[in-house]
Amino acid sequence: MSDKYWVGFDLGGTKMLATVFDSEFKPCGRERKKTKGHAGSETGVVRISKTIRDALADAEIDVGQVAGIGVGFAGPLDLEKGVLFEAPNLGWTDVPLKDLLENDFACPVVVANDVDAGVFGEYKFGAARGARCAIGIFPGTGIGGGCVYNGTILSGKNRSCMEIGHIEVNPAGPRCGCGQIGCLEAVASRLAVAAAAAQAVYRGQAPALMKIAGSDLSNIRSGALAQAIEEGDSVIETFLRTAARHVGVAIATVVHLLAPDIVVLGGGLVEALPALYVETATAAANERVLPSFVDTFQVKAAELGDDATVTGAAAWANAVVGTA
Numbered sequence: 001m002s003d004k005y006w007v008g009f010d011l012g013g014t015k016m017l018a019t020v021f022d023s024e025f026k027p028c029g030r031e032r033k034k035t036k037g038h039a040g041s042e043t044g045v046v047r048i049s050k051t052i053r054d055a056l057a058d059a060e061i062d063v064g065q066v067a068g069i070g071v072g073f074a075g076p077l078d079l080e081k082g083v084l085f086e087a088p089n090l091g092w093t094d095v096p097l098k099d100l101l102e103n104d105f106a107c108p109v110v111v112a113n114d115v116d117a118g119v120f121g122e123y124k125f126g127a128a129r130g131a132r133c134a135i136g137i138f139p140g141t142g143i144g145g146g147c148v149y150n151g152t153i154l155s156g157k158n159r160s161c162m163e164i165g166h167i168e169v170n171p172a173g174p175r176c177g178c179g180q181i182g183c184l185e186a187v188a189s190r191l192a193v194a195a196a197a198a199q200a201v202y203r204g205q206a207p208a209l210m211k212i213a214g215s216d217l218s219n220i221r222s223g224a225l226a227q228a229i230e231e232g233d234s235v236i237e238t239f240l241r242t243a244a245r246h247v248g249v250a251i252a253t254v255v256h257l258l259a260p261d262i263v264v265l266g267g268g269l270v271e272a273l274p275a276l277y278v279e280t281a282t283a284a285a286n287e288r289v290l291p292s293f294v295d296t297f298q299v300k301a302a303e304l305g306d307d308a309t310v311t312g313a314a315a316w317a318n319a320v321v322g323t324a
C-alpha cells in the first residue's frame with residue numbers, strides 16, 4: 001500500500017477524463033464526464049474533484065496514495081500559478097485550479113496545455129519515445145501543436161507556445177477562427193476537410209460519402225471520410241491529401257527552426273488514415289526543407305490516441321514534482 005499513484009486529468013471543452021496511473025504508469029482506474037456549461041467556477045471545480053475521486057474509487061486507491069496530479073487544459077492559462085484564464089464551456093474566468101486542487105487533494109498539482117501534455121505522453125510512452133526534439137501536431141476542430149525538447153515541454157515565459165495551427169500556409173486562403181487569413185488550421189483541420197467534403201456531397205461529387213454520412217457536417221466524421229475514400233470517392237482523397245500537404249509545409253517551417261528528430265501526427269483524421277496522411281505530409285515537408293534537412297526527421301502517427309493527454313499530464317506532473 002506504500003506505492004504512489006499519479007493522476008492525469010484531461011480538461012477539454014466538451015469532456016473531462018481522469019485516469020489513475022501506478023508508479024510504472026500503467027492505468028488502473030478512470031472516469032469520464034461531460035464538461036457541462038455550469039455557471040460559476042465552484043461548480044466546475046467540484047465536478048473536476050468528483051471526477052478525480054471517481055477515478056480513484058475505480059482504481060481502489062485512497063486520496064493519500066496520490067503523489068501528484070497533472071492537468072492538461074484546452075485553453076489559455078498561467079503555467080506557473082496554474083490559473084485557467086478562460087474556460088467558456090464551463091462559464092469560467094481566472095480559476096486558480098492548481099491551488100484549489102492542491103487544497104482538495106493535499107498533493108502537488110501541475111497544470112499544462114492539453115496538447116503539450118499529449119506530446120509529452122507520446123514522448124514518454126508513444127511514437128516519440130527517446131526523441132531529442134519531438135514535435136506533435138494534432139488536426140481536429142483546430143490544429144494543436146506542442147514540442148518536447150530535451151525531455152522538457154518547450155514553453156514561453158509562463159505561457160504555452162507552438163501555435164502551429166496559425167502558421168500562414170496560404171495567403172489566399174480562407175479566414176481562420178483567429179481572424180487572420182490563410183492559417184494552417186483554416187485549410188487543414190478536420191473541420192476544414194469535413195466542410196469541403198460536405199460541399200462535395202451537396203454537389204454530387206462524393207457518392208460514397210453521401211451514402212455513409214449525407215451532407216450534414218456534424219455527421220461527416222473522420223471514420224466516414226476514411227470509408228468514403230476506401231469506397232472510391234477520389235475528391236475526398238484529394239481534400240485529405242491537400243490538407244496533409246499543408247501540414248507538411250508547416251512541418252518544414254518547424255524543421256528549419258527546431259530540427260526535430262520526430263514529428264508525431266495525431267487526431268481522428270490521422271488515426272483513420274495513418275499511412276495516407278503520414279506519407280503525404282512527409283513528402284511535402286521533405287520537398288520544402290533545405291537540402292541538409294531532408295530525411296533528418298521522421299513523421300509518425302501518434303500511438304496513445306485519446307489517452308495521450310491524461311498519460312502525458314500524469315507523467316509531466318511526475319517529471320516536475322519528482323518521485324520523492
Ligand SMILES: [Zn+2]
Pocket residue numbers: 165166176177178179180183
Ligand atoms: Zn489562425
